[in-house]
Amino acid sequence: MQAINEALKKAQIILEEGGVIGLPTETVYGLAARIDIPSAIEKIFTTKERPFFDPLIVHVSSIDMAKKVTAYWGPASEALAEVFWPGPLTMVLPRDPSVNTMITSGLETVGIRMPNHPLALELIQEVGVPLAAPSANKFGKTSPTSAGHVRVEFKNENVFVLDGGDCDIGIESTVLLVRHRADKVELSILRRGHILRSDLERVLNEKGITFEFLEKIDKRESPGHMKHHYMPPIPLIVVTEPNLKPDQALKLINNKMSELPEEIESVKIQKPKNGIHSYELLKLSADPLLATREFYAQLREVAARGKDCILFYREDSQVGERWESLFDRLNKAASLIL
Template sequence: MQTLITDSPREAADFINRGQIVAFPTETVYGLGADITNDDAVQRIFLAKGRPGDNPLIVHVYSPKEVEKVAASIPETARKLMDRFFPGPLTLVLCKQSRISPLVTAGLPTVGVRCPRHPVTRAFLRECRHPVAAPSANLSGKPSSTDWKSVHEDLNGKINCILRGEQSAIGLESTIVDCATEPPRLLRAGAISLDELRAIVPGLLGPAAIEEHAQPKSPGLKYPHYAPSAEIRLCGEEYGVCEGGKETAWIGLSPPPEGAAVTCRCDDAGEYAHRLFRFFRECDREHIRTIFCEMPPPEGIGQALRDRLRRAAEGK
């Protein structure tokens, strides 16, 4: 299969409408999409990524009004969050309509729905006949792709088309809130913090421990994620010290250790999030064996960063 690279949202949408799969930019990370009504196309997402079948996908819509096409009902708490954060980096888990392929939801009665704010994404989704189901556009378990070149590196020849855009502005996957339960619960941290969510829905619960063998209601909860080839070592006050060396790398907010081969000092947690996955991929290209990652403070997007770093360390 030859993977086409295009700058045209309409051309990329034509692939989706013909039952094929397309990688596309969003403000969080790049997604790998298929028509939610086409079982064969959705199955090709799982095959291209090597993704476990019990890991559900997020449905992307171009307008908040389109949520009604995929959700059987929209609770008042969900409407409040949509009014404040749609379009944006927020996914809401809602009871699903039967028209959605069960492959999208991994057989669950719920579906995660998101309305991205990226203008290229919205132009692309507007041209698609149906909403688009999409996980991150990378090989399963590896760092998410935040630029089209990383998508090409992982998936060239495995997917039909890449819609080219700029590097993702945020760099971490969306915040996910389960609104199919009462009170709603944060499932995955992201750029929208728990405090921001509670400012709209005061009773919203924080993340709960996921049972080891439980089927996840959203991506990013069960399997190791976000890991480069190198070993990840967390460092900071509550963890350990970082070390320099010719096959080591370092990323964080403090000055890097002497001797590290690849370093990335960030001004704040937002820049750290923006650069993290791209840095992991750079370390793979430089054959780094150990990456020291400084844990940021747990405020704002720092909470999401800590989650991704812990999961990357679990994977390696």
């Protein structure tokens, strides 16, 4: 207990001095800084090598704290927060003028969530102001689900990590755009996650709130919206044809790799200079909840085995909302989908 208290105090001091820290949450580890110190917000971007067009999520420890960073809270926000907070739901709401536009990438909306991790909540409460925190990895790379992942990722930057153990969920939060209109609430899922559309619909229906989901929406209001993200240091190839043998896949991959650009939307695409001659299979649990929890850690482990690429064979049984959330990450992490 004393060690935890000392770690919390050290994290608080670093934040108060305008630094960044590795923050544990139930989804993935975040790279956190105070939202009221502009130089600290900028340090998140420079440490991650993240472009300023990719907005950050503001983490709070209470609904009252959340209300201070949005210009309008509203009944739908209240209903969803009562059920899903603390938890892996980020709500994108109108930005309060006090929120630095560096956090929102110049947008008039801000993503807000209350993480379901005791150390994160205690730290935010002790600091007394919300923390901006994207995932604690270099931009476009695989997200971290343990303190060790963060330390390896930022070994050159010597980032202090508040160790809260392995993450329970394993992928980033659901991001939901919430717009309160006169007659109804308009909703858009900007990023899939552990909280599913069916979960959201159930709660809003129970609360008697009239709502509509909009499918066509500008996803720039969400972090992780690019076509490629979460990428391992060697190419990940998703194979959707079960009869395509690995050796056959390698021939196809080498033909298609030469056609890929060097980078897409500021994310570098992994393309071995001497071609791809060996592979390692990525295998995940049959239960989508377990598969999601282990995905990023497995991706890191398999990538470290020294082969030229990672092959993942998508199976017919991997269908449904939970698998869709995982495949949102997996497909963006992939250099190719065959």
